[in-house]
Amino acid sequence: ASLASRDSKILIVGGGGTMGSSTALHLARRGFKDIRILDVYQIPSDNSAGNDIAGSDSLGLFGGVSDTAWDAWTSDPVFIPYAHTVGKLDLTPGDTPRSRRLREKYEKFRAMGRTDIEWLANAEDIKRKAPHLKDADIEGWRGLWCANGGWVAARDAIDSVGRELVNLGVKSSFGSSGTFASLLLSEDGKTCRGVKTVDGTEWEADLVVLAAGAWSPVLVDLEGQCTSKCWVYCHVQLTDEEAEAMRGVPTMYNDVYGFFFEPRPDSHLLKLCNEFPGYTNIVEHQPFGARNPIKMSVPRSHAAHPTDTMPTESLDEIKRLIEICLPHLKGRPLINQAMCWCTDTDDANWLLCEHPRWNGLVLATGDSGHTFKMLPVVGAQVADLIEGKLSDEKKHLWRWRPGAGDPHGRGRGGPAPKDLSEVDGWKHD
Ligand code: FAD
Numbered sequence: 001a002s003l004a005s006r007d008s009k010i011l012i013v014g015g016g017g018t019m020g021s022s023t024a025l026h027l028a029r030r031g032f033k034d035i036r037i038l039d040v041y042q043i044p045s046d047n048s049a050g051n052d053i054a055g056s057d058s059l060g061l062f063g064g065v066s067d068t069a070w071d072a073w074t075s076d077p078v079f080i081p082y083a084h085t086v087g088k089l090d091l092t093p094g095d096t097p098r099s100r101r102l103r104e105k106y107e108k109f110r111a112m113g114r115t116d117i118e119w120l121a122n123a124e125d126i127k128r129k130a131p132h133l134k135d136a137d138i139e140g141w142r143g144l145w146c147a148n149g150g151w152v153a154a155r156d157a158i159d160s161v162g163r164e165l166v167n168l169g170v171k172s173s174f175g176s177s178g179t180f181a182s183l184l185l186s187e188d189g190k191t192c193r194g195v196k197t198v199d200g201t202e203w204e205a206d207l208v209v210l211a212a213g214a215w216s217p218v219l220v221d222l223e224g225q226c227t228s229k230c231w232v233y234c235h236v237q238l239t240d241e242e243a244e245a246m247r248g249v250p251t252m253y254n255d256v257y258g259f260f261f262e263p264r265p266d267s268h269l270l271k272l273c274n275e276f277p278g279y280t281n282i283v284e285h286q287p288f289g290a291r292n293p294i295k296m297s298v299p300r301s302h303a304a305h306p307t308d309t310m311p312t313e314s315l316d317e318i319k320r321l322i323e324i325c326l327p328h329l330k331g332r333p334l335i336n337q338a339m340c341w342c343t344d345t346d347d348a349n350w351l352l353c354e355h356p357r358w359n360g361l362v363l364a365t366g367d368s369g370h371t372f373k374m375l376p377v378v379g380a381q382v383a384d385l386i387e388g389k390l391s392d393e394k395k396h397l398w399r400w401r402p403g404a405g406d407p408h409g410r411g412r413g414g415p416a417p418k419d420l421s422e423v424d425g426w427k428h429d
Pocket residue numbers: 013014015016017018019020038039040041045046047048049050051059060061062178179180181211212213214215219230231232233273339340341342364365366367368369370371372373374
């Protein structure tokens with residue numbers, strides 16, 4: 001059954017972020033007339049995991065052989081200017097279970113007649129596709145190259161969504177009048193009838209969508225279904241010549257060492273990330289609806305803590321990535337170091353359903369670190385849920401499933417995440 005009609009008043013908490021802005025876009029395109037996004041920050045929100053402190057961000061690892069989201073990036077006018085189809089390398093350091101999975105994927109898609117992928121069996125094959133790795137120490141590496149993929153200018157893309165929302169008549173409130181404080185409930189406590197923000201405003205609504213990313217489980221009790229964790233990144237400032245030498249290179253991902261991709265054409269900032277299970281920030285906190293304070297991971301955002309950098313061990317891993325892959329950049333300053341927050345479910349699937357305790361509250365969260373690439377399409381899934389059009393299969397995949405949060409790192413198939421309290425080098429206030 002549909003949860004709202006096109007005349008319903010809809011509030012989207014976290015509407016300046018990835019899932020929230022996409023939801024607003026798709027609902028508005030379907031003719032929903034009364035939508036308001038709420039966020040701490042103006043869209044593109046400084047808090048969003050898709051954003052970046054230098055205001056010149058980019059995100060990599062997009063597309064791939066079976067990825068329909070990339071088609072939307074390269075066909076929807078709101079997104080086309082921000083997608084860079086440079087191809088994608090998906091690599092692993094040796095004869096690992098992952099290399100066997102990649103090989104199986106390759107064989108499956110070749111059998112289907114796909115010619116836009118290649119198997120790279122050794123360092124020479126890889127360097128042929130990626131000339132910028134010519135001095136890289138990657139003996140034994142192997143993996144897949146896909147033509148259909150690349151990286152996106154993330155902040156610019158959300159900004160573009162923001163402009164489209166204005167064109168479509170979507171309303172917004174940012175700052176203290178956009179910052180969630182609590183739900184407004186009906187007298188019997190069974191129906192959500194809006195949101196109270198920290199300035200005391202009571203925003204009445206027929207339907208509230210909670211799409212607050214890593215803050216979702218902090219704002220409303222999700223019964224342990226989402227565990228918020230941070231990942232890290234930094235930049236190297238390239239010279240014009242260095243940037244030119246990397247123009248159009250495919251994105252490079254290695255499941256052990258990390259990833260990087262073409263520097264942005266305007267700033268020449270090269271963004272680098274290591275690959276690890278993330279860090280939690282466990283403190284005592286009482287989300288709306290919880291009976292008592294709970295020990296849970298609460299994001300510590302860069303926007304609110306601008307002097308935070310990253311743990312030394314992660315910085316060392318990024319230095320190792322540079323030493324292995326881009327040895328000519330060894331020793332260069334690693335600038336704009338920051339941590340950004342995602343929220344993981346145990347099976348890495350979204351939590352996209354109505355809250356069973358309160359009618360009129362829809363959850364659109366549990367990004368599990370792979371949702372920016374879905375920016376053009378994720379809102380269509382939320383809109384389908386609201387319009388009662390979501391298939392039973394998807395409903396099951398994204399259902400309410402208490403206790404499914406991922407404190408042990410299972411969703412990403414790695415070890416359990418460390419807590420920020422166990423690592424040093426990141427805190428400077
Ligand atoms: P967000 O985009 O974080 O949005 C949440 C919003 O809620 C924010 O705007 C925030 O301000 C708002 N909010 C918070 N508190 C409140 C409040 N009290 N009231 C109102 N609003 C509030 N994904 C990919 O697909 N491909 C990649 O290559 C990739 N690389 C990544 C690299 C790094 C280093 C990181 C950190 C993430 C990466 N991701 C990638 C993950 C991707 O960025 C996230 O999955 C996605 O952005 C999460 O979307 P979201 O809408 O759930 O949360």
